[in-house]
Amino acid sequence: MSRALAFVLFVSLLLVGPATAATVSAGVGYDLTFTGTNTAGTISGTIGGVPDQGPYSGGTWTVTAEGKPFAAGTCACGGTCAITGTTVAGRSVSFPLSGTTLTGTKSGVLPASTFPNHGALVSSVAQWANKNLERGDRGKVVRDGFVRA
Secondary structure (H helix, E strand, C coil), X not given: CHHHHHHHHHHHHHHHHHHHHHHHCCCCEEEEEEEECCCEEEEEEEECCEEEEEEEECCEEXXXXXXXXXXXXXXXXXXXXXXXXXXXXXXXXXXXXXXCCCCEEEEEECCCCCCCCHHHHHHHHHHHHHHHCCHHHHHHHHHHHHCCC
């Protein structure tokens, strides 16, 4: 009887494990490279799969997608670096960072309060694209947001 119970527990863990992993990985990722110094330079990379690029200087940053403003905010490096701002659909965003330098590649997952799941990002990107881009460019940006980086 104890072997049967152990087998049932083992199978249950196998079934629960993938669901838990899917929940953890449901967040919207970012992968941004900062080239320059802690106070000025350029940003390139992706937010939720959408390619972005732009400058940071004097404590502010701005990135564009397809040449249109996509996200902007503030950045600072004191004891640790912090990047905050507003992204598509006017949602507040905070990029969890570690380290004391802003330069280099910063990757992670946005807090769930920004976009609770990838579908929320895709919906916001589609709304933004419809308001800001020409018809021919909309599909590309929405597709980029749909395909996870």
